[in-house]
Amino acid sequence: MTPFLLTDVLQEKLLQAARAARSRAYAPYSRFRVGAAVLDEEGRIHAGCNVENAAYPQGVCAEAGALSAMVLAGGSRVKAVLVAGATAGASWTTPCGGCRQKLREFCAPETPILTASDEALGPAYTLAQLLPESFGPDHLNMP
Numbered sequence: 061m062t063p064f065l066l067t068d069v070l071q072e073k074l075l076q077a078a079r080a081a082r083s084r085a086y087a088p089y090s091r092f093r094v095g096a097a098v099l100d101e102e103g104r105i106h107a108g109c110n111v112e113n114a115a116y117p118q119g120v121c122a123e124a125g126a127l128s129a130m131v132l133a134g135g136s137r138v139k140a141v142l143v144a145g146a147t148a149g150a151s152w153t154t155p156c157g158g159c160r161q162k163l164r165e166f167c168a169p170e171t172p173i174l175t176a177s178d179e180a181l182g183p184a185y186t187l188a189q190l191l192p193e194s195f196g197p198d199h200l201n202m203p
């Protein structure tokens with residue numbers, strides 16, 4: 061399979077979408093706003109923001125919202141992810157453990173996961189770096 065190459069144009073679109081989503085976050089409890097954007101196999105971008113809840117465990121992460129939007133639109137593969145969080149420098153916002161597993165469902169091991177703040181781009185990882193030796197659909201003999 062030809063490796064997927066994220067162009068500067070698509071990366072910029074992901075960045076804008078994730079930052080715009082971040083600005084819509086509902087995070088009155090943590091005040092930690094997160095936006096996420098995923099690029100699907102058709103080149104479409106889907107975004108989500110975190111939506112917290114007074115019953116704290118019911119809060120939903122930005123990545124989950126972006127994946128939900130992708131599935132709703134008929135997308136089935138994630139080609140790239142960008143997470144925009146509040147912090148830069150030593151503590152860029154990377155997907156939480158649960159979201160890494162949610163992304164695993166739709167990503168390849170080499171899928172890029174980029175980080176950013178409102179001001180700058182942070183480090184980039186692959187899914188396999190963030191979730192090594194992971195369990196996924198292939199273990200259940202899914203194509």
Ligand code: THU
Nearest residue numbers: 090092094110121122154155156
């Ligand atoms: N959060 C996300 O939405 N995505 C991440 O990658 C990390 C954490 C949210 C969950 C919660 O609403 C807030 O950030 C603080 O944990």
